[in-house]
Amino acid sequence: MQAPRLYVSLLVLAGAIQLIQAQRSQPQDPGPRKGPAGAGGFYPTLNTNERAAFANGIAQFVQKEGVPDTPPGSGNGGLGPGFNSDSCSSCHAQPATLGSSPANNPQIAAASAMGAINTIPSFIQPHGPVREARFVRKADGRADGGVHNLFTIAGRTDAPGCNLQQPDFAAELAAHNVVFRIPTPLFGLGLVENTPDYVLIANLRAKSDRKSDLGIEGRFNTSGNDGTISKFGWKAQNKSLNIFAGEAYNVEMGITNDMMPNERNVIMGCIFNATPEDSHSAASNGISDVDAFVDAMRLSAPPTPAPGNASTESGQKLFNRVGCALCHSETLSTSPSTLTGMSFVVYHPFSDLALHHMGVGLADGLIQGAAGPDEFRTAPLWGVGQRLFFLHDGRTSNLLEAIRAHASAGSEANRVIDNFKELSPSQQQEILEFLRSL
Ligand code: HEC
Ligand code: HEC
Numbered sequence: 196m197q198a199p200r201l202y203v204s205l206l207v208l209a210g211a212i213q214l215i216q217a218q219r220s221q222p223q224d225p226g227p228r229k230g231p232a233g234a235g236g237f238y239p240t241l242n243t244n245e246r247a248a249f250a251n252g253i254a255q256f257v258q259k260e261g262v263p264d265t266p267p268g269s270g271n272g273g274l275g276p277g278f279n280s281d282s283c284s285s286c287h288a289q290p291a292t293l294g295s296s297p298a299n300n301p302q303i304a305a306a307s308a309m310g311a312i313n314t315i316p317s318f319i320q321p322h323g324p325v326r327e328a329r330f331v332r333k334a335d336g337r338a339d340g341g342v343h344n345l346f347t348i349a350g351r352t353d354a355p356g357c358n359l360q361q362p363d364f365a366a367e368l369a370a371h372n373v374v375f376r377i378p379t380p381l382f383g384l385g386l387v388e389n390t391p392d393y394v395l396i397a398n399l400r401a402k403s404d405r406k407s408d409l410g411i412e413g414r415f416n417t418s419g420n421d422g423t424i425s426k427f428g429w430k431a432q433n434k435s436l437n438i439f440a441g442e443a444y445n446v447e448m449g450i451t452n453d454m455m456p457n458e459r460n461v462i463m464g465c466i467f468n469a470t471p472e473d474s475h476s477a478a479s480n481g482i483s484d485v486d487a488f489v490d491a492m493r494l495s496a497p498p499t500p501a502p503g504n505a506s507t508e509s510g511q512k513l514f515n516r517v518g519c520a521l522c523h524s525e526t527l528s529t530s531p532s533t534l535t536g537m538s539f540v541v542y543h544p545f546s547d548l549a550l551h552h553m554g555v556g557l558a559d560g561l562i563q564g565a566a567g568p569d570e571f572r573t574a575p576l577w578g579v580g581q582r583l584f585f586l587h588d589g590r591t592s593n594l595l596e597a598i599r600a601h602a603s604a605g606s607e608a609n610r611v612i613d614n615f616k617e618l619s620p621s622q623q624q625e626i627l628e629f630l631r632s633l
Contacts, residue, residue: 222623224594225631227290228580233499234382235291240536245494252491253292255484257284260448261309262353262467270473270484273450275351276359276458276465277344279327280305280447283488286325286378290581293381293495296324298583302345312350316364318375319345324589326375327447330367331560340561342446343367344460357465374559376429377589380578383497384427386542387575388436389529392424398524399549409518409610413549416565416572426548429574429587430566440488444473452485494534497542498578501632510629513622517614522547522573522607545576545633554606559587569605580631594630595623 237249255270259282264272274281284292285301303321306313318326330339343362348354367373399413406412415424416431427433433442441454451458452473458466473484501507514520523545531538550570558569566572571587579585585597598615601608615623 220620222595222620222627224627227583228501228631230501232290232294232581233501234380234496234578234581235293236496237494238383238385238496238534238537241494242535245535248487248490249494251482252487252489252494255487256282256287256491257292258282258484259285260450262348262351264468264472267469268471268474268476270444270450270452273448273468273472275348275354275449275460276357276462277347277460278305278447278449279342279345280325281308282448283443286447287381289583290578293491294578295378295380295582296584296589298322300325302326306346309351309353311346311348313346313361316345316361317368318364318373324377324584326377326589328364328373328375329559329561331372331374338562340563344446344449347460348449348465354465354467357462357467359460359462359465374561375588377584377587379427379429379574380498380582381492382495382578383542383544384436385493385495385532385534385537386497386527386529386540387426387544387548388493389532389537390426390527390548391530394528395424395548398527399547402521405518406521409521411518411521411551411607411611413522413547413551413573413607414565415549416563419564424548425564426572428563429571430561430563431548431550431572432563432566436489436492437485440485440492444485444488450484453483454485497544498581498633500543500577501580503632506625507629507632509622510625510627510632513618513626514629517618517626518611519615519626520545521611522549522551523576524573543577545579546573548572548575551607552605553601553608554603556600556603556606557586558605576630576633578633580633594627598626 237246260274261272262274280286280302287293288297289295300321300323302319306315327342329342333339347359347361349357349359418425418434425431425434427439433439441452444450444452445455450473451471453471456471475481475483524547525543525545526541529540550566550572552569553571554569560568583592585591591597602612
């Protein structure tokens with residue numbers, strides 16, 4: 196071997212050793228937990244009828260929809276004119292049906308299914324998160340905040356003559372007018388829905404001294420009509436699973452229903468069905484698709500964490516000690532329930548379901564109910580161990596980056612993140628191991 200080559204190889208080797216040492220001393224997200232999905236089944240105490248309702252709900256949840264609604268009112272069809280994907284389960288898929296964004300983005304295939312002629316916006320990538328797009332402002336400068344559909348049914352063989360155009364996402368992006376949301380997981384949401392306000396209020400008031408020392412406040416989003424706490428969505432903007440399901444059917448898929456009876460994007464030549472496309476009608480045996488989706492979500496079991504070990508247990512103690520658990524509350528409990536075995540359930544969402552100011556770094560500029568431009572609901576961390584994408588816009592797949600993004604001017608989490616950064620690399624690592632066990 197020639198001398199210079201040997202020298203170069205030695206240098207490369209030394210460099211590699213240094214890199215490995217540096218990586219050892221830096222905490223690293225171990226990545227999504229392998230093995231079977233710890234979620235996706237029904238709540239274990241349910242009776243036979245309830246289990247059957249769950250199974251029917253899942254069957255509707257995974258159904259891919261086309262444009263013609265046959266028979267009318269059944270919800271078998273009704274896609275478009277605008278849509279973001281063509282089944283609930285395409286977006287809510289990881290690590291099992293009802294979950295969050297899968298590894299391969301189904302929006303790519305949905306964009307051209309059955310001959311549709313959509314351009315894929317730059318923020319939709321084959322291995323990126325499922326995203327919906329919201330505009331901050333309307334063309335006239337007023338606040339918008341609504342979802343703008345990525346795709347249209349134009350060109351589909353089951354939508355002859357429709358030529359609805361997609362919004363000009365490139366222009367809106369250039370104008371800094373587009374923000375994103377990724378799907379939240381739906382496991383165990385019957386427990387969340389049945390958690391009474393007094394439990395949430397007491398939980399938010401608890402540990403008030405530690406919270407105020409660390410600059411943590413928090414408040415609830417509430418329903419404009421009955422004044423009770425609303426809990427669903429990244430800004431806790433929606434009151435119930437029923438409302439969310441009805442809205443998702445129309446907003447994500449363009450399917451009108453009893454909850455949201457009017458078409459969005461109405462233009463001549465693109466309306467193929469009478470409304471509502473899904474209903475408690477005779478055609479659907481009395482149960483609507485929206486009811487079925489609610490059954491699937493409400494009757495589902497929460498995610499099962501992996502068995503603990505020394506490092507995850509130590510990680511959980513540190514998670515409490517630095518103050519993560521002041522927002523990501525470990526335990527909540529439900530009210531009496533009409534569902535078998537779902538009364539007074541003590542469960543572990545790792546969220547207070549309250550809104551917190553998260554600073555300029557996470558702010559999306561949208562106002563939804565009481566939630567202001569930089570306020571978000573504490574993201575529930577149950578099931579995070581098997582998730583692929585994090586934060587409301589899916590900006591990272593790395594838990595460490597998700598944690599660091601909590602710190603920026605105006606964030607209630609700043610002092611907690613300072614505490615986190617003062618931990619040794621191996622202690623930070625234990626927190627990451629704990630999160631990946633959830
Ligand atoms: C194109 C992808 C997509 C499809 C299709 C979709 N969703 Fe979602 N889902 C989302 C996104 C994005 C969010 C977060 C929305 C937000 O908070 O702004 C979400 C949130 C939810 C939530 C709130 C859960 C929580 O805890 O906050 C529910 C409930 C829900 N979806 C139900 C459904 C149902 C039922 C369907 C089928 C009718 C459906 N979704 C179809 C993307 C999708
Ligand atoms: C002040 C309240 C608060 C504190 C303290 C806090 N978080 Fe969060 N956390 C949030 C909110 C709100 C979000 C959602 C932010 C967003 O998506 O923009 C979030 C999101 C997350 C996510 C991403 C979850 C998802 O669904 O994408 C992880 C992981 C996380 N937090 C871990 C931690 C850890 C670990 C700590 C402690 C070092 C911590 N958080 C401290 C409020 C808090």
